[in-house]
Amino acid sequence: MSGLGNGIPFSWNLVTDVRILWSYEFMRNAVEAGTAIAIMAGIIGYFVVLRRSSFAAHALGHSGFSGAAAAVLIGAAPVYGLLAFTVVVATGMGFLGRRASARDVEIGTMLAFALGLGLLFISLYQGYDQEAYSILFGEVLGISTTQVALTFASCVGVLAVVAMIYRPLLFASLDEDVAEAKGLPLVGLNLAFLVLLAIAISFAVQIIGVLLIFALMVTPAAIAVRLTTRPLTAVVVSVVVALTAVWGGLFVTLFTNYPASFFIVGIAFVEYVFIRGIGGLRESSVLQAVDATERDGVRVLRNASLTGSLAQVLLLGGAALLTVSLLAYPGAAWNPSALYVHALGALVVLGCAAVAGTVSALLYFSGFRKLAALSRDYSSPAFFTLVGLLGIALTAGGLALYVSGVTLAAVSYGLAPAAELFGIPLLFLGVVLWLVGVFGQAVGGWRLGLRYGESALRTGALLIWVPLLGYTISFLGYRRALVQGPPLGSAATIS
Amino acid sequence: MDADLPHPPAYGAPAGIPRRLGSPAVAATGVEVRYRNRIVWKDASFEVLPGEFVAVIGPNGAGKTTLFRMLLGLHWPSSGTLSVFGVRPHRGNYRIGYVPQRHTIDQDTHLECDKLVRLGYPGTRWGPDQRWRPLQWGPRFRLAAEREAAAKALEDVGASDLADRPLSGLSGGELQRIFLAEALVGNPEMLLLDEPLSNLDIRRSRELVETIHGLVISRGVTTLLVAHDINPLIKCLDKVIYIANGRVATGRPHEVLTTETLSGLYGVHVEVLHDSRNNIVIVGGEDERGEEGA
Numbered sequence: 058m059s060g061l062g063n064g065i066p067f068s069w070n071l072v073t074d075v076r077i078l079w080s081y082e083f084m085r086n087a088v089e090a091g092t093a094i095a096i097m098a099g100i101i102g103y104f105v106v107l108r109r110s111s112f113a114a115h116a117l118g119h120s121g122f123s124g125a126a127a128a129v130l131i132g133a134a135p136v137y138g139l140l141a142f143t144v145v146v147a148t149g150m151g152f153l154g155r156r157a158s159a160r161d162v163e164i165g166t167m168l169a170f171a172l173g174l175g176l177l178f179i180s181l182y183q184g185y186d187q188e189a190y191s192i193l194f195g196e197v198l199g200i201s202t203t204q205v206a207l208t209f210a211s212c213v214g215v216l217a218v219v220a221m222i223y224r225p226l227l228f229a230s231l232d233e234d235v236a237e238a239k240g241l242p243l244v245g246l247n248l249a250f251l252v253l254l255a256i257a258i259s260f261a262v263q264i265i266g267v268l269l270i271f272a273l274m275v276t277p278a279a280i281a282v283r284l285t286t287r288p289l290t291a292v293v294v295s296v297v298v299a300l301t302a303v304w305g306g307l308f309v310t311l312f313t314n315y316p317a318s319f320f321i322v323g324i325a326f327v328e329y330v331f332i333r334g335i336g337g338l339r340e341s342s343v344l345q346a347v348d349a350t351e352r353d354g355v356r357v358l359r360n361a362s363l364t365g366s367l368a369q370v371l372l373l374g375g376a377a378l379l380t381v382s383l384l385a386y387p388g389a390a391w392n393p394s395a396l397y398v399h400a401l402g403a404l405v406v407l408g409c410a411a412v413a414g415t416v417s418a419l420l421y422f423s424g425f426r427k428l429a430a431l432s433r434d435y436s437s438p439a440f441f442t443l444v445g446l447l448g449i450a451l452t453a454g455g456l457a458l459y460v461s462g463v464t465l466a467a468v469s470y471g472l473a474p475a476a477e478l479f480g481i482p483l484l485f486l487g488v489v490l491w492l493v494g495v496f497g498q499a500v501g502g503w504r505l506g507l508r509y510g511e512s513a514l515r516t517g518a519l520l521i522w523v524p525l526l527g528y529t530i531s532f533l534g535y536r537r538a539l540v541q542g543p544p545l546g547s548a549a550t551i552s
Numbered sequence: 553m554d555a556d557l558p559h560p561p562a563y564g565a566p567a568g569i570p571r572r573l574g575s576p577a578v579a580a581t582g583v584e585v586r587y588r589n590r591i592v593w594k595d596a597s598f599e600v601l602p603g604e605f606v607a608v609i610g611p612n613g614a615g616k617t618t619l620f621r622m623l624l625g626l627h628w629p630s631s632g633t634l635s636v637f638g639v640r641p642h643r644g645n646y647r648i649g650y651v652p653q654r655h656t657i658d659q660d661t662h663l664e665c666d667k668l669v670r671l672g673y674p675g676t677r678w679g680p681d682q683r684w685r686p687l688q689w690g691p692r693f694r695l696a697a698e699r700e701a702a703a704k705a706l707e708d709v710g711a712s713d714l715a716d717r718p719l720s721g722l723s724g725g726e727l728q729r730i731f732l733a734e735a736l737v738g739n740p741e742m743l744l745l746d747e748p749l750s751n752l753d754i755r756r757s758r759e760l761v762e763t764i765h766g767l768v769i770s771r772g773v774t775t776l777l778v779a780h781d782i783n784p785l786i787k788c789l790d791k792v793i794y795i796a797n798g799r800v801a802t803g804r805p806h807e808v809l810t811t812e813t814l815s816g817l818y819g820v821h822v823e824v825l826h827d828s829r830n831n832i833v834i835v836g837g838e839d840e841r842g843e844e845g846a
Contacts, residue, residue: 224671227671231661231671232734235651235652235655238650285662286662
């Protein structure tokens with residue numbers, strides 16, 4: 058496969074691609090700096106979202122523009138100008154007010170002035186277009202080794218300071234009045250936060266640019282708060298999202314030659330849209346307390362759907378491996394002993410898939426049985442999933458008979474044809490019963506979806522015939538049902 | 553609760569600190585308060601005894617929240633003396649739990665209730681003075697104690713089942729219980745609750761009052777509660793602080809909420825009426841100087 062655009066030729070072997078990527082020094086620098094930046098941005102971004110200070114982040118980015126332009130004018134690297142200007146402006150903002158977000162008018166005024174100043178500096182400098190362009194939209198491939206070291210040092214510093222002030226800052230961000238009454242220094246914390254934000258922004262501007270800064274400072278954290286309600290988890294998720302955007306963006310840009318900023322912003326955007334589409338954790342309805350047994354049951358079902366997704370992932374992976382192995386050794390397809398030799402890896406993965414699938418089916422049955430004790434609505438799903446378990450046992454038996462028959466046939470004929478003969482119908486019967494079990498999972502999921510007002514559960518129930526998708530969406534639904542509980546007066550109630 | 557009765561120790565109160573029985577939790581003598589150079593109220597003298605359940609009543613802007621801010625050490629009296637547990641009010645007083653009227657938390661806050669409650673936990677106390685160090689710099693190692701305290705606080709406000717729910721899905725009454733737990737988690741000896749009953753319907757506000765009254769009894773925590781309407785509270789109250797017209801009147805509910813006292817306070821005729829269920833209606837005076845002050 059030749060390159061897309063004017064980029065380096067792309068091969069479908071990702072290992073080779075990463076090796077190619079790593080062989081360019083500018084790319085190594087970009088990845089290293091990008092990693093440090095993503096970590097900083099992900100962590101600070103969480104507090105930006107929590108404190109609703111995105112406007113302050115925006116303004117700091119713009120003041121960074123004039124700083125970078127000034128640095129270019131005097132012949133220094135833009136990052137030093139960025140750091141100097143954003144930190145000064147952040148300090149000013151810190152003394153201006155307790156919560157920068159409440160100061161829209163002042164920040165807006167300053168923001169326009171900073172941008173104008175930047176324009177002046179840029180026009181004083183001769184190489185007008187290119188410099189302005191790279192500050193506004195980022196120039197990831199021009200990062201020097203010195204700058205990588207500086208970025209890493211800053212990342213370590215930011216991490217250390219955040220670790221120190223994490224709890225007071227979290228408290229002050231979430232519940233300002235109580236934090237003040239408890240004697241937390243709100244002004245100091247706000248100042249510290251803004252300076253950290255300024256540092257994170259100064260480095261992020263290098264790869265993403267002033268105008269696209271939100272993609273790293275806000276979007277990852279916005280995704281994280283939709284996925285989890287635990288602060289530390291949210292920080293980690295935010296960092297991971299920022300990392301996928303930066304790494305993915307850099308990877309794609311190398312093979313296409315289109316700007317990295319676009320791909321970073323694009324990946325972050327797609328992730329955000331995906332999470333919004335699924336709906337995350339968010340649902341605001343009036344809730345009632347749930348019976349402990351019911352919670353238990355739903356929790357088991359949640360684990361069942363998670364295990365189901367795992368089984369599907371393993372199944373797909375195993376099938377892919379098997380295909381690759383069979384393509385390499387076409388003769389192994391109908392010869393079990395050759396299969397053991399040439400496709401052992403695939404067989405092991407498929408075996409794990411079977412185990413995970415069985416565990417999932419067992420959990421489904423146990424979950425619906427718990428709920429069936431509370432309401433008759435769930436007795437038929439419980440019955441169907443039990444039938445499904447029987448089906449799995451029959452499938453396993455049939456498969457064993459068939460395989461042993463085929464294997465024996467290779468050695469000697471005796472009972473082998475009989476084993477083959479009985480194995481196949483058993484296998485068929487097993488699969489049919491197993492499908493009844495899947496039907497039970499879908500019916501139960503649909504009814505719980507009605508009770509909890511969970512569209513994800515209902516979608517998952519309909520899509521259960523596209524297993525990976527169905528189980529994954531069901532998992533999200535069960536999890537949300539567990540967290541949210543049923544709405545008051547829901548239609549299909551567990552009495 | 554009578555002031556002379558021996559006072560039960562607050563839940564988890566640090567051992568070895570003698571509680572001076574009978575000494576007031578709040579004592580004010582001749583306090584005058586200014587807000588932006590305007591007198592909010594003056595000549596206020598009152599006492600709140602440990603373990604009392606006190607309602608702070610008055611029209612909007614009469615200076616009820618200002619009283620709380622003074623007790624928290626965030627606002628200073630312009631003259632007179634004010635003491636909390638025998639000392640001048642100061643910021644970061646670990647003996648006070650505070651629930652402000654407005655929180656920055658709303659429907660967009662994706663946070664587990666338990667996590668918010670835990671933030672109120674004082675954390676590591678060291679040194680002989682038992683003074684809470686509000687800045688818990690660095691990592692903390694007493695997670696288990698914190699978890700237990702949060703669970704106990706949630707249980708005491710009847711919100712154990714909300715622990716792992718996000719704040720964004722809660723109703724107004726549930727949210728108030730979580731805020732109450734957040735204030736309780738540090739085992740305070742005094743609770744300052746600013747309008748916890750606003751935005752609640754009659755049934756929910758009665759339930760919340762019962763919970764709070766239960767805390768006053770079981771934990772022996774002195775409680776000051778700002779409210780607009782005294783009726784849901786009247787059965788449980790030990791004392792009323794009525795702030796209006798730049799003046800402060802205190803006493804037992806039936807002493808303060810009379811036609812004579814309130815007329816004297818407002819300087820115009822105010823009628824206190826009782827309905828068949830002994831609910832109280834105050835007629836006149838409310839809008840007299842209601843817009844002023846802070």
